[in-house]
Amino acid sequence: MKLRGKRALLALAxxxxxxxxxxxxxxxxxxxxxxxxxxxxxxxxxxxxLPPLLGTNNGIGTATASCPAGFAVTGGGYTAGLxxxxxxxxxxxxxxxxxxxxxxxxxxxxxxxxLTAVVVCGQLQ
Numbered sequence: 001m002k003l004r005g006k007r008a009l010l011a012l013a014x015x016x017x018x019x020x021x022x023x024x025x026x027x028x029x030x031x032x033x034x035x036x037x038x039x040x041x042x043x044x045x046x047x048x049x050l051p052p053l054l055g056t057n058n059g060i061g062t063a064t065a066s067c068p069a070g071f072a073v074t075g076g077g078y079t080a081g082l083x084x085x086x087x088x089x090x091x092x093x094x095x096x097x098x099x100x101x102x103x104x105x106x107x108x109x110x111x112x113x114x115l116t117a118v119v120v121c122g123q124l125q
Contacts, residue, residue, distance in 0.1 A: 041120075045100075047114050048062065053107055060106045063078065064101065078118060082113065089106070
């Protein structure tokens, strides 16, 4: 049996009421419903220096960035090496933490290189 138009709407309303009722709140005259907005912010963590390959920890280091209080992690990434995507840096891990982003990389050169984590955070307001 197919229900269309007003019949379908009435059937749906009857089903909702039978399932436990429906609460409808009226807004004051002239008031518009509040629509939540999603706010994002990007946080760049402090620069971390990856030691040379033959130095401390075989050139491996970790950088982190944290979201402000009340914000949740929605994404993230990193910049590595002198150009930001330097091929002399091998990323071992890049991913979210409970409140931010973490990246672990290995420097494949004989010179120290920078590593920076970036996190994108969001909040409903």
